[in-house]
Amino acid sequence: xxxxxxxxxxxxxxxxxxxxxxxxxxxxxxxxxxxxxxxxxxxxxxxxxxxxxxxxxxxxxxxxxxxxxxxxxxxxxxxxxxxxxxxxxxxxxxxxxxxxxxxxxxxxxxxxxxxxxxxxxxxxxxxxxxxxxxxxxxxxxxxxxxxxxxxxxxxxxxxxxxxxxxxxxxxxxxxxxxxxxxxxxxxxxxxxxxxxxxxxxxxxxxxxxxxxxxxxxxxxxxxxxxxxxxxxxxxxxxxxxxxxxxxxxxxxxxxxxxxxxxxxxxxxxxxxxxxxxxxxxxxxxxxxxxxxxxxxxxxxxxxxxxxxxxxxxxxxxxxxxxxxxxxxxxxxxxxxxxxxxxxxxxxxxxxxxxxxxxxxxxxxxxxxxxxxxxxxxxxxxxxxxxxxxxxxxxxxxxxxxxxxxxxxxxxxxxxxxxxxxxxxxxxxxxxxxxxxxxxxxxxxxxxxxxxxxxxxxxxxxxxxxxxxxxxxxxxxxxxxxxxxxxxxxxxxxxxxxxxxxxxxxxxxxxxxxxxxxxxxxxxxxxxxxxxxxxxxxxxxxxxxxxxxxxxxxxxxxxxxxxxxxxxxxxxxxxxxxxxxxxxxxxxxxxxxxxxxxxxxxxxxxxxxxxxxxxxxxxxxxxxxxxxxxxxxxxxxxxxxxxxxxxxxxxxxxxxxxxxxxxxxxxxxxxxxxxxxxxxxxxxxxxxxxxxxxxxxxxxxxxxxxxxxxxxxxxxxxxxxxxxxxxxxxxxxxxxxxxxxxxxxxxxxxxxxxxxxxxxxxxxxxxxxxxxxxxxxxxxxxxxxxxxxxxxxxxxxxxxxxxxxxxxxxxxxxxxxxxxxxxxxxxxxxxxxxxxxxxxxxxxxxxxxxxxxxxxxxxxxxxxxxxxxxxxxxxxxxxxxxxxxxxxx
Numbered sequence: 001x002x003x004x005x006x007x008x009x010x011x012x013x014x015x016x017x018x019x020x021x022x023x024x025x026x027x028x029x030x031x032x033x034x035x036x037x038x039x040x041x042x043x044x045x046x047x048x049x050x051x052x053x054x055x056x057x058x059x060x061x062x063x064x065x066x067x068x069x070x071x072x073x074x075x076x077x078x079x080x081x082x083x084x085x086x087x088x089x090x091x092x093x094x095x096x097x098x099x100x101x102x103x104x105x106x107x108x109x110x111x112x113x114x115x116x117x118x119x120x121x122x123x124x125x126x127x128x129x130x131x132x133x134x135x136x137x138x139x140x141x142x143x144x145x146x147x148x149x150x151x152x153x154x155x156x157x158x159x160x161x162x163x164x165x166x167x168x169x170x171x172x173x174x175x176x177x178x179x180x181x182x183x184x185x186x187x188x189x190x191x192x193x194x195x196x197x198x199x200x201x202x203x204x205x206x207x208x209x210x211x212x213x214x215x216x217x218x219x220x221x222x223x224x225x226x227x228x229x230x231x232x233x234x235x236x237x238x239x240x241x242x243x244x245x246x247x248x249x250x251x252x253x254x255x256x257x258x259x260x261x262x263x264x265x266x267x268x269x270x271x272x273x274x275x276x277x278x279x280x281x282x283x284x285x286x287x288x289x290x291x292x293x294x295x296x297x298x299x300x301x302x303x304x305x306x307x308x309x310x311x312x313x314x315x316x317x318x319x320x321x322x323x324x325x326x327x328x329x330x331x332x333x334x335x336x337x338x339x340x341x342x343x344x345x346x347x348x349x350x351x352x353x354x355x356x357x358x359x360x361x362x363x364x365x366x367x368x369x370x371x372x373x374x375x376x377x378x379x380x381x382x383x384x385x386x387x388x389x390x391x392x393x394x395x396x397x398x399x400x401x402x403x404x405x406x407x408x409x410x411x412x413x414x415x416x417x418x419x420x421x422x423x424x425x426x427x428x429x430x431x432x433x434x435x436x437x438x439x440x441x442x443x444x445x446x447x448x449x450x451x452x453x454x455x456x457x458x459x460x461x462x463x464x465x466x467x468x469x470x471x472x473x474x475x476x477x478x479x480x481x482x483x484x485x486x487x488x489x490x491x492x493x494x495x496x497x498x499x500x501x502x503x504x505x506x507x508x509x510x511x512x513x514x515x516x517x518x519x520x521x522x523x524x525x526x527x528x529x530x531x532x533x534x535x536x537x538x539x540x541x542x543x544x545x546x547x548x549x550x551x552x553x554x555x556x557x558x559x560x561x562x563x564x565x566x567x568x569x570x571x572x573x574x575x576x577x578x579x580x581x582x583x584x585x586x587x588x589x590x591x592x593x594x595x596x597x598x599x600x601x602x603x604x605x606x607x608x609x610x611x612x613x614x615x616x617x618x619x620x621x622x623x624x625x626x627x628x629x630x631x632x633x634x635x636x637x638x639x640x641x642x643x644x645x646x647x648x649x650x651x652x653x654x655x656x657x658x659x660x661x662x663x664x665x666x667x668x669x670x671x672x673x674x675x676x677x678x679x680x681x682x683x684x685x686x687x688x689x690x691x692x693x694x695x696x697x698x699x700x701x702x703x704x705x706x707x708x709x710x711x712x713x714x715x716x717x718x719x720x721x722x723x724x725x726x727x728x729x730x731x732x733x734x735x736x737x738x739x740x741x742x743x744x745x746x747x748x749x750x751x752x753x754x755x756x757x758x759x760x761x762x763x764x765x766x767x768x769x770x771x772x773x774x775x776x777x778x779x780x781x782x783x784x785x786x787x788x789x790x791x792x793x794x795x796x797x798x799x800x801x802x803x804x805x806x807x808x809x810x811x812x813x814x815x816x817x818x819x820x821x822x823x824x825x826x827x828x829x830x831x832x833x834x835x836x837x838x839x840x841x842x843x844x845x846x847x848x849x850x851x852x853x854x855x856x857x858x859x860x861x862x863x864x865x866x867x868x869x870x871x872x873x874x875x876x877x878x879x880x881x882x883x884x885x886x887x888x
Contacts, residue, residue: 067648150186211715298715395732
């Protein structure tokens with residue numbers, strides 16, 4: 001347990017209408033070791049607890065520990081409020097001062113104790129107010145918030161299994177138990193003040209952890225009013241928004257780094273220990289100390305890092321199979337007949353192909369596609385089909401086994417039933433809900449929003465979302481027009497080499513432009529989504545986050561994947577023939593290379609996926625590091641002007657703020673990556689490998705960011721990863737269909753299989769000539785034939801597709817319909833077989849492990865016993881008071 005605080009009766013005092021906060025001397029505070037803790041006064045009117053004890057003494061190895069306490073060296077700082085007092089008091093400053101006065105008065109009425117930190121110098125305008133919650137406040141709110149606390153040691157032994165045996169083997173990835181001690185396993189019950197003796201408590205000072213204390217104080221700060229005449233004026237976020245406060249945050253434990261080795265001097269504090277054993281790059285291969293992360297940052301952040309770690313481990317298996325599929329392509333490239341035919345400049349490669357654009361484009365030789373055919377085969381070979389099947393099943397196994405892991409964590413961290421009994425009804429809903437009703441649960445009046453008031457808000461959200469999606473579609477169309485224009489421009493150069501490279505140049509530049517557009521639109525839409533979700537006025541924080549998540553992911557899905565869907569399923573699918581080309585906005589539609597569109601699809605996915613990850617990592621870590629360095633330099637300079645102190649609350653203020661939706665961007669980044677590794681994995685088998693490399697870095701970068709670059713967030717609770725799980729399931733199911741369609745309609749897998757079976761006797765010899773149609777150049781549509789040509793004797797050219805020719809009518813051949821039928825049959829068989837296997841896996845893997853289910857039943861049994869014993873004890877006391885007779 002982290003060190004708690006004494007229940008001494010210090011607090012703010014009234015002076016007429018003004019709250020006078022205790023100021024401490026400009027001199028450096030006395031070290032905790034110099035204070036006589038036994039002289040601390042206690043509540044005169046408070047009955048002493050059964051497990052009470054003197055306040056725990058603090059370590060004396062660092063002056064940094066002084067920063068964690070009031071000047072009495074006893075009461076621990078649970079929260080800091082920072083505000084700026086202007087020297088020139090105008091009307092706005094007077095309003096802010098009145099709000100602060102009212103807010104602090106209300107905090108005092110709630111029982112919080114306050115102390116104002118003295119500024120380092122006369123020039124320092126930032127005021128820091130330290131908050132401490134005494135025992136009676138903690139106990140009252142712990143009971144209201146139904147916080148579970150330990151009552152009895154867990155006496156259920158884990159049954160022997162292969163996994164329990166494997167855990168006993170030496171593990172190079174395991175954490176060192178010299179510093180990361182296993183947490184004791186207890187059964188827990190919701191805290192009740194009247195039954196304090198039933199809980200395992202060494203002392204009141206250490207009973208509630210630092211994270212729990214911070215969460216309780218955050219609950220008070222979030223609901224406290226600052227305007228007695230307006231019920232919608234409440235909470236420190238509004239105080240920050242109107243300029244009354246700069247920030248409000250719990251303190252970090254101290255410095256995150258030390259001049260001394262962890263092995264020789266031990267950790268300075270939990271923050272230092274987390275850096276050394278978790279955030280340090282040297283520990284990139286180690287498991288994460290999830291219990292310590294949860295204890296320091298809270299369950300919500302703990303679950304995120306648990307999910308990210310589990311996802312990264314599962315990516316290891318996917319990456320191995322993906323690299324194997326790619327290596328198979330590398331090994332068998334030299335023996336592929338299709339590639340050999342295209343690259344044979346004297347044979348099939350000498351075939352003259354029809355121009356790729358109107359008028360300015362010339363004829364070209366098939367061997368110009370040699371590079372593209374080799375590139376395509378590396379990612380589109382026989383192993384790709386099996387890998388796509390594996391990844392479809394992998395997505396299901398990941399979701400199902402994560403659900404088991406998540407439920408185990410939910411039990412270990414006392415999160416079961418959290419959403420059903422969520423303690424935090426949003427203050428905005430309480431203040432702004434237009435209706436009232438009698439709660440069917442509590443039978444008390446509660447704020448409510450009827451459907452007649454909810455519908456217009458939801459309708460406004462839907463219309464706004466559709467508009468933003470149309471904006472993304474417009475951006476995609478603009479990129480398509482850019483692709484067409486660039487191909488035409490490169491083809492007009494007259495160089496066969498430049499013309500042959502037009503496809504890869506166009507794909508790379510168009511993908512880079514798409515990444516830039518994606519990032520811009522994402523930032524714009526995030527602000528709109530926040531406004532829309534606020535407008536919907538959700539009752540609980542979970543409902544709010546789920547609604548915001550679905551909005552943002554729907555937009556991100558269209559934003560990130562629309563270009564890939566275009567390349568995979570639209571590009572080159574209706575090109576027509578040289579006598580009647582297909583057109584978009586009057587421009588001739590793009591055609592795929594003679595070797596297909598797969599290479600363009602994987603280039604687009606690789607650039608979008610990797611470019612997004614690089615940009616996000618820079619913005620998430622690089623920006624805070626730069627800004628923090630600037631702020632900390634200024635803070636140290638200000639400290640030098642005064643007495644040289646640079647206290648922990650000042651250091652933390654100079655750090656970046658996580659924000660109310662700080663984890664959302666982390667989840668969104670990973671779930672978008674999950675889409676790239678599943679939806680189009682048939683086109684880019686190396687996607688899991690690159691995702692794995694990114695995540696190994698991402699975990700440590702995120703850890704370093706939370707430890708060193710961000711203020712300590714309050715310890716929010718969450719039962720699971722929220723709406724993201726439903727999104728992951730949906731993406732996994734969608735990936736089955738998209739991969740089937742990619743293999744059938746984008747890849748050459750089905751046409752090649754049909755040719756082998758019908759004409760090639762199991763070989764691909766002659767496939768390229770079979771897949772190309774013949775066109776008589778005298779039948780070009782108007783303004784399509786090349787103006788200038790280096791092939792003056794050409795009478796016929798070839799183009800992709802299965803059309804009759806070389807003379808009109810240019811209609812689809814029987815082979816086209818046979819291949820189309822095989823493609824549709826393949827899609828149906830693929831998705832039905834995979835979905836049946838997926839459902840079987842989901843059925844066979846229970847959501848809650850049997851061992852966890854037994855512990856839940858045992859805990860419920862103990863809870864019922866405790867209630868029965870409490871009722872029996874009360875009955876005996878009542879009988880003793882009345883002499884065994886009922887009173888009239």
